[in-house]
Amino acid sequence: MKIVLPIVLSVLILIPVYFFGFRSDTPNEPISNVQTPPNIVFVLADQWRAQEVGYAGNDQIITPNLNKLATESLIFENAVTTMAVCAPWRASFLTGQYPLTHGVFYNDKPLPNEAYTFAEIYKEAGYQTGYIGKWHLNGHARGADPFSARDQPVPKDRRQGFDYWKVREVTHNYNNSFYFDEEDKKHVWEGYDVFPQTDSAISYISKNKEKPFVLMLSYGPPHDPYFSAPKEYQDLYDAGTLKLRPNVPEEYQDSARRVLAGYYAHATAIDKAIGDLLEGIEKAGVADNTIFVFTSEHGDMLMSRGVVKKQRPWDEAIKVPMLIRYPGKLESRRVLDPIGTPDILPTLLGLSDIPIPKSIEGKDFSKNLLSGKDLENDATLIMLPVPFHEWQFKNGGREYRGIRTRRYTYVKDLLGPWLLYDNENDPFQLNNLVNQSEYNSLQKKLEKSLSKKLKEINDKFWPADEYMNQWNYLYDRTDSLRAENYLEINR
Template structure:
């Protein structure tokens, strides 16, 4: 732990559970549009819909960098990717990072983590996926004590994990369900004192067709409606993928219903901040592609619900201003009445929320410092920076302005307004906001190679391959 880390005292500072518990549930690759309370009438999510009726609903929760490990590092540290250095999957979050669990632990909280971790990384020069099946050493758990974790797997059936003692176990059946059972057990055993628990599910991240059969049978791919930005030649494939994706989502919804019932049974619902969100979305054949990294809403917008009855009651309220990944930790700390360390770069919006106001945040930053894996350079990936406001998306690449959308008039982002004369004033306004955001985060927007060199990283496999004029080719 670095000098700016909190120290661990022998006696907890909180003698009784008068500070809120935190239960943070994270899905992987669940995009904002695919959930009942958001207006989707073909997905089955009754428990999340009920939760939404009792929660703050963040309409514009935006992942700052739409990839797994970078999101996790930014959430746990409250920092931007170029500060903590995890801007590429399977790179290690430094031990020196000051994280959520360490901060809450110093305040007297019990800490627990269940599910996918994806922050241990691999040694420089090792196979890029070499650490995914290995235990995470105790000093790499960033302050979490209760521990039932797999670094990374996308096999959600009878998958294995490691406990606090690095002993290997199996999640029997579809792992979402035994992971949820462990979470309920943790809550029951820790209900007399404040705790922070993070439950990190693997799905609905692909593979899309591995949910339990009973959930797959709920969806007929042939009847599913698609977003209008799915090209015609991909629509049959998109419906099949969407049906499998929905099956995972409905299975998770069932697990969340069980988890909420466990919280009710423990008698701590009123004093528990319950958050449901996702790391990033999935293109799901919009624009003819799948997965993430890209700056379009299907990849960057995620569902987010926050229920805290003691402070917000149990009536639904929609929050319209955008909130970014680094803002989540300081806002949770603010709601928990825990001082916010200087290392945190995100904004604390708790005062606005408690006052019944919107966030008063004009925009949140989106970025991709280094394209990699499924969107590597040779597949059309490019470095970009951008902003998402309530209404607009504006993105630049290394050549200059790239994308501008009016998401109110054009919700499927079919018409790029960049460099059109009639939108010159709007583009200038968006560019000014972006420049302020980059200045505030000390982001010089350099080519990918510069950041890889600064952090002594190696590209994985063929990620670095590109034509000299790859940006012009992708225009």
């Protein structure tokens, strides 16, 4: 008993050190100097494209809080959504995997319960976990109406490790929208939901600041509908004076300006909420030990090439804003090398000094970020295994795989090379260089890089039906309909 008791006491003393990941460089270091694990506040907007922020040089959108945040953050110039659509981005972020690994390559398909996710990893490291806002990973039963689960509560075993829970599976009605709490009780966000969601986030941080936490705050806007932001924010923009990207066709320009004004109103409202959230983090006294991330799932074409929304391989859809602030650890600078969706989770784990699970396919760039280097990443994948909904086959949708480098975009479809852009000399992607003889050497180099990346994740680039059958999925409504020559549409 005299031998056992000291051992037991030693183990009890060491448990919190191991469980919470606290480290001490010297055995007798005072407790006040022990490194506390960083909190994570992850803010996700929906359909906010990279070009539409003041700090990126846009002089007509009002984003003062994001502009200030950028002066304190890493600014990712080429944050690329691996698959430019809602649910696949979320599944790839939460798992650190590519869509054909986790299986969510189509909206409203379920992320498997056994997926090892962001919240579960941090929870096992001693963190509290919270989620507020849009979820979009519960999916629906096979054969059910494709949108049947969007207004239903998410079962506890489908929350992927998040405990604090104020969530709606999906809604695009941002005024007086409802949500479900941990016990599946229904509540209403009064007014424009971005603001009460932010208030809940501030409250969560204040109440849980004594222990490390991760909090994900997922806003619905600026995803369409474009004209539902509060009037005071809509009044900030005069559609008639807005400048458009040169790749908006003339016949769509009046519509594009109206859409852009509504989109900007949503964005400015979110910017105001982010300012409130950052102030709440300061007041809680945890700003210096909080990794703050702002990004988006994907962009929006916003009438570039005459279309809206996402899925397409052009920069308006695949490039998103991303800022990471970590005071005392990361100095503000611009990161030029591309980073893909599956890379975000392992990079956050690296910054948090948490081991990277073997299930993760993305790259951990934390050492580069902490050392002041760029990512040393030549390219990141973009893909669309199955086109659906607004870009289904009959609307010109097609399967594709591609890469986005710091300078170039290269994409192939099932017929072969499809797009090649020099984004440095052609930032609006107006001149497709694919299969032009003077760019043969470049195209071969990019093709080799793409083939290597597909091989690394065992992506065979099969037709859409192969993946739908493999995962036992059904197409939604008319998504499977296609003309025999659909690949050649708009080629």
